[in-house]
Amino acid sequence: MMWAILSVLVENKPGVLFKVTNLFRARNFNIDSISVGVTENPEFSRMTITTIGDDKQVTQIMKQLDKMIDTIEVKRLDEKMSVYRELVLMKIKVSKPSESMEIMNLANAFQCKVHDVRKSSIMIEITATPDRIDAFEELVKGYGILEIARTGICALPRGGVDES
Amino acid sequence: MEKMSGARSLMVALEREGVELVFGLPGGANLPIYDELYKSNIRHILVRHEQSAAHMADGFGRVSRRPGVCFATSGPGATNIVTGIATAQADSAPMIAVTGQVPSKMIGRDAFQESDIIGISNPIVKYAFQPQDPAEIPEVVKKAFYISATGRPGPVLIDIPKDVQQNEAEMNFPENIKIRGYHPWVDPDIREIERAIDMLLSAERPIILAGGGVIISGAFAELQSIAELLMIPVVTTFKGKGSFPENHPLSLGPIGMHGHAEANKMMVEADCVLAAGSRFSDRSVGTFEEFEKRLKIIHMDVDPAEIGKNQTTNVAVVGDVKASLRIMVKMLIQKAIKRNGDYPWLKRVKETKEYFKENLKIPDHPLAAAKVLRKLREVLPHQSIVTTEVGQHQMWASLFFDVIQPGTFFSSTGLGTMGWGFPASIGAKAAKPGVPVLDIAGEGSFNMTENSLAVSVLDNLPVIVFVMNNFSLGMVAQWQRTFYNRRMIGIDLKNCPDYVKVAEAYGAQGIRAQSVEEVGNAVKTALKSDVATVIDIPIDPEEDVLPFVAPGTPLKDMILPS
Numbered sequence: 001m002m003w004a005i006l007s008v009l010v011e012n013k014p015g016v017l018f019k020v021t022n023l024f025r026a027r028n029f030n031i032d033s034i035s036v037g038v039t040e041n042p043e044f045s046r047m048t049i050t051t052i053g054d055d056k057q058v059t060q061i062m063k064q065l066d067k068m069i070d071t072i073e074v075k076r077l078d079e080k081m082s083v084y085r086e087l088v089l090m091k092i093k094v095s096k097p098s099e100s101m102e103i104m105n106l107a108n109a110f111q112c113k114v115h116d117v118r119k120s121s122i123m124i125e126i127t128a129t130p131d132r133i134d135a136f137e138e139l140v141k142g143y144g145i146l147e148i149a150r151t152g153i154c155a156l157p158r159g160g161v162d163e164s
Numbered sequence: 165m166e167k168m169s170g171a172r173s174l175m176v177a178l179e180r181e182g183v184e185l186v187f188g189l190p191g192g193a194n195l196p197i198y199d200e201l202y203k204s205n206i207r208h209i210l211v212r213h214e215q216s217a218a219h220m221a222d223g224f225g226r227v228s229r230r231p232g233v234c235f236a237t238s239g240p241g242a243t244n245i246v247t248g249i250a251t252a253q254a255d256s257a258p259m260i261a262v263t264g265q266v267p268s269k270m271i272g273r274d275a276f277q278e279s280d281i282i283g284i285s286n287p288i289v290k291y292a293f294q295p296q297d298p299a300e301i302p303e304v305v306k307k308a309f310y311i312s313a314t315g316r317p318g319p320v321l322i323d324i325p326k327d328v329q330q331n332e333a334e335m336n337f338p339e340n341i342k343i344r345g346y347h348p349w350v351d352p353d354i355r356e357i358e359r360a361i362d363m364l365l366s367a368e369r370p371i372i373l374a375g376g377g378v379i380i381s382g383a384f385a386e387l388q389s390i391a392e393l394l395m396i397p398v399v400t401t402f403k404g405k406g407s408f409p410e411n412h413p414l415s416l417g418p419i420g421m422h423g424h425a426e427a428n429k430m431m432v433e434a435d436c437v438l439a440a441g442s443r444f445s446d447r448s449v450g451t452f453e454e455f456e457k458r459l460k461i462i463h464m465d466v467d468p469a470e471i472g473k474n475q476t477t478n479v480a481v482v483g484d485v486k487a488s489l490r491i492m493v494k495m496l497i498q499k500a501i502k503r504n505g506d507y508p509w510l511k512r513v514k515e516t517k518e519y520f521k522e523n524l525k526i527p528d529h530p531l532a533a534a535k536v537l538r539k540l541r542e543v544l545p546h547q548s549i550v551t552t553e554v555g556q557h558q559m560w561a562s563l564f565f566d567v568i569q570p571g572t573f574f575s576s577t578g579l580g581t582m583g584w585g586f587p588a589s590i591g592a593k594a595a596k597p598g599v600p601v602l603d604i605a606g607e608g609s610f611n612m613t614e615n616s617l618a619v620s621v622l623d624n625l626p627v628i629v630f631v632m633n634n635f636s637l638g639m640v641a642q643w644q645r646t647f648y649n650r651r652m653i654g655i656d657l658k659n660c661p662d663y664v665k666v667a668e669a670y671g672a673q674g675i676r677a678q679s680v681e682e683v684g685n686a687v688k689t690a691l692k693s694d695v696a697t698v699i700d701i702p703i704d705p706e707e708d709v710l711p712f713v714a715p716g717t718p719l720k721d722m723i724l725p726s
Contacts, residue, residue, distance in 0.1 A: 010345075011345065015282065018283070018286070019286060022286050022287060023287075026287045056472070059472065060469070060472070060473060063468055063469040063471075063472075063473075064469050066468070066469070067467070067468070067469045068345070069290075069291050069311065069343060069345050069346045070345055071345050072344060072345050
């Protein structure tokens with residue numbers, strides 16, 4: 001079983017996201033994360049979908065996606081040849097004043113942004129690869145994570161990968 | 165550019181696609197469409213249940229190989245066609261379903277007769293449209309027909325809110341359309357076809373597996389040429405039944421759960437298969453793992469998503485099956501490749517075929533399925549269109565009713581929809597009024613859509629319903645006898661209703677045939693009749709369909725009649 005990042009260019013119109021997610025459900029495939037946004041051409045949206053499966057399953061998902069009339073292009077991104085990031089907002093509990101500084105130091109080390117510093121909580125924004133986010137989460141878990149919101153992976157191949 | 169209502173533009177667009185008849189049933193949300201239908205030259209066939217409208221359109225589409233059209237209103241009208249759409253999708257049949265929808269402003273407010281048919285139908289349509297503006301309709305219809313009929317055919321839904329039907333707009337009817345995410349025409353890769361030929365020639369025990377794709381693309385002549393040039397025996401899937409004449413010396417018939425004994429046996433012994441237009445369904449191959457063991461697979465299909473889905477392939481040829489096979493035939497002729505028919509494998513095939521012909525036991529009952537269906541074949545002209553319902557009779561038809569003229573046999577093979585065969589036969593008759601059309605039926609299945617007798621009689625679409633009546637849901641009964649230690653439940657239909665009287669009640673002809681001779685005479689009478697005929701044949705309720713490959717077991721474990 002492997003993690004796969006799929007970059008799917010679709011028609012930017014109502015119902016397409018429903019069709020894509022419904023396809024995964026109907027074919028018994030799993031969506032690990034999905035992020036969607038309009039592209040430089042407003043007629044298209046790009047979906048970045050991460051899924052877990054063996055090679056055969058991922059190939060089959062790609063074929064089924066490609067078969068959809070509203071999809072323009074389906075690509076599997078090579079992790080090493082792509083930039084992929086996820087944005088996470090995390091509200092961390094502050095129990096005593098000294099913890100504030102500790103959390104902010106950790107946030108600095110991870111190039112996080114700090115938002116909304118309160119007496120009893122701090123909100124951190126981290127944009128990184130999923131493993132780096134997991135590492136940060138592990139470090140601050142001890143303080144108590146109050147709430148978390150993740151965007152899902154967003155990815156593009158590096159320059160020169162597609163152009164060739 | 166011409167100003168007209170959405171409903172009017174729908175009729176014009178349908179006429180431009182060559183539509184001459186639609187099957188449907190009106191209701192509140194599609195009345196503007198019906199009002200324009202009233203003014204148009206398109207013939208309307210009023211059904212008694214929307215499901216049957218969809219099956220009729222499906223039958224029409226499979227026979228004519230262009231989309232059949234059905235109309236239904238919103239809400240229950242739309243949900244009633246869902247089974248018909250799913251059936252067409254499972255069997256790759258071209259069909260256009262046009263549903264009325266509540267007015268745009270009412271959508272999402274749980275209005276009277278509102279159903280989210282776009283959402284409901286999503287996994288079972290090839291595509292669905294819901295025009296928001298009447299001006300979209302001409303292009304939507306053009307795209308719908310294009311999508312439905314090309315590549316791997318399938319059903320397309322057009323759901324039109326009532327206000328979009330009523331409102332007027334300047335209409336532009338496009339001659340050409342482009343859909344950037346849809347590429348149905350793929351040129352077959354010549355090198356792959358060359359590899360396929362090499363693989364077939366180097367195989368010791370090659371076999372051809374012809375699927376529904378051969379029938380959909382009409383590749384009968386090409387298939388036969390390849391089989392004859394290379395002297396390769398031909399098995400089919402059930403959906404591919406009749407893609408190759410079943411009286412041909414190289415024909416072994418369908419494989420699968422109720423495949424011919426010789427077909428299953430030779431399929432298992434083969435070392436290389438050319439699968440043309442088949443999706444390797446579980447009902448055909450038994451178990452995926454066992455099927456591909458020791459077998460080289462050449463897979464030809466128009467749908468790239470089928471390659472590798474159920475079976476690992478050695479050579480894949482993506483493209484229209486007819487085009488691919490035609491290239492193969494050309495190559496064989498150019499290179500003067502021919503195989504002599506005296507190689508050991510073909511001898512083995514002939515012996516196996518002979519063996520089962522002589523030794524496969526047929527029950528003693530005077531109305532045993534094999535006897536009844538062989539009599540039917542004897543009296544029914546070869547060009548007749550045959551549909552089936554779903555159940556034991558369907559599998560007996562697979563076993564004992566030989567299709568001689570390719571492309572004359574149609575069944576709900578993928579979804580297995582009981583009630584499909586009769587309305588589909590009416591659709592087939594509408595597509596080909598000049599040939600006899602017969603539905604091989606079981607009473608349980610016929611019972612589900614028998615009210616289409618009214619349509620057959622009143623719309624002058626006479627078909628023959630050949631009811632093999634075992635007074636029970638026979639296939640379920642067989643499984644309960646076989647797998648549930650005869651704990652029989654939910655299968656007894658108790659000889660109710662009387663199908664001769666049912667036929668007569670609708671103004672059709674009803675005949676009871678109680679011997680094989682009477683069966684033959686009844687069919688002959690029916691062939692001369694101007695109205696639909698229901699032939700009720702009381703068969704043995706205890707007869708099992710054999711051979712049988714139990715679900716989830718490989719073809720080699722086929723159970724033979726003892």
